[in-house]
Amino acid sequence: MTRKTVRIALNGVTGRMGYRQHLVRSLLALREEGGLDLGDGTVLWPEPVLVGRREPALRAIADRHGLEHVSTDLDAVLADDSVEIYFDAQVTSAREEALTKAVAAGKHVYTEKPTASGLEGALTLARLARDAGIRHGVVQDKLFLPGLLKLKRLIDGGFFGRILSVRGEFGYWVFEGDWQSAQRPSWNYRTEDGGGIVTDMFPHWEYVLHELFGRVRTVQALTATHLPDRWDEHGKPYAATADDAAYGVFELDGGAIAQINSSWAVRVHRDELVEFQVDGTEGSAVAGLRGCRIQHRAATPKPVWNPDLPAGERFRDQWQEIPDNEPFDNGFKAQWELFLRHVYTGAPYHWDLLAGARGVQLAELGLRSAAEGRRLDVPEIQL
Known part of the structure; x- marks a missing residue:
């Protein structure tokens, strides 16, 4: 050797x-x-x-x-x-x-x-x-998460039938830095330093959507700076000029619709910091960083809306956990x-620099969509 x-x-x-x-x-x-x-x-x-x-x-x-x-x-x-x-x-x-x-x-x-x-x-x-x-x-990196690898296994096996929609929830509360230190660097919250959640996360969503479900054809986004006042690593107050939350809707090749919320100003009420729910004609799945749960068409319950009575079903218990079946490395x-x-x-x-450029393109169009208040086409780029 x-x-x-x-x-x-x-x-x-x-x-x-x-x-x-x-x-x-x-x-x-x-x-x-x-x-x-x-x-x-x-x-x-x-x-x-x-x-x-x-x-x-x-x-x-x-x-x-x-x-x-x-x-x-x-x-x-x-x-x-x-x-x-x-x-x-x-x-x-x-x-x-x-x-x-x-x-x-x-x-x-x-x-x-x-x-x-x-x-x-x-x-x-x-x-x-x-x-x-x-x-x-x-x-x-998110393509190599155990949860998304299990999700890809389901897609490749035809589990979903025709995929209808993807719903993504990402984020957590990043402390402002005054009475508790922030978990992210202060430059993330200054546009002039390249910060902002759209710039940071839309490149991730581009490759996740592109690789698993289809190329992004259109984007419509709404951004917000929910917490305009923050404190830096030295305890000095500064104005947050970058977006700390983004709410995006994406049309994909094949007709599926993706909705992804990204926020550094949300308190977590889900099993993992990022989760994607995929709904198809034959089944659905919820995938996070590590876990993935499914519900097949044949095993889908028939809930009935009745606001006059407490829910009698434990909806999370109606899903089946996907086994690892193999070790997952970092x-x-x-x-x-x-x-x-x-x-x-x-x-x-x-996953080369052209793939990276697609992520930059989606972030750029997402910010433009939010500024102009309209849906934008995402042109296919080539060298």
Whole structure:
């Protein structure tokens, strides 16, 4: 067995997602397993190079995990021929420029979303990557959640018949930051810094809908800033200029209608932080992060509306839980493995920068729809 060391520049690992999911639970988890076996006698050994603006924070992470390489000079890292892959988990406003530099340096790129602040920038990135002949991928982690993998199993097996509708509920209460600290960074709530729930979540909904149910054809959205006053990481008050809730309706290829509510100002009364209910002619399902419950047409009860009497049925008990049937790995790690195989074996991989551009497009149109108060077509984009 031959071990091949792969040096990967990770920009943004001081943030929660970059650190927990991409560094610790993906690349370091691969190292704990002995590397990624490509099946041809080669094992890939990820060697992270931590990049960012705050060297003490980077050095603390490196020391904690026994890593050697940190840098605050992105240009120098990209000029290093031994670095083969660049990964970006920075704040949204910094991502487009860094990815452009990485592509120009000939690095394979893997990135969080949104890939750019607007559709034109996202498409430009995709074209640059195509012309440079590099491998490129965009994180689309929710496709790898156990709940959505079970949902896809149902779709592929024809369980639903004709799919009629998709209802999504996502969100939780993000504290304002005054008497309890906020769970999200303050830039998320400032439009000028690339914040907003539409920018953050509509790219997710695009790939979930596109991959599972069909391309989004139209969007109609209503946005709100429910909590206009917040406090930052230093306890300083600031005005929230970005949307913290969005209510979207999407028409899909095939005729299904999707409705997805996204909010950082909602208290959770559901089993998981995100849930999708899918209704079809032959059956329905409710899928979350991990679980998935179904109700088949033949087992559907016949409730009767009677406001004069208390409900005599326990509706949740009328659904059947889908078994795991297989172990599920961390979704971020699973996609990292697929991307690394794509880079080093040429294995198929279609979650690329063009897919990322579709997410940016939907967010852009969602914000425009809310501003103009009308439904908008979602044109099919190509390079």
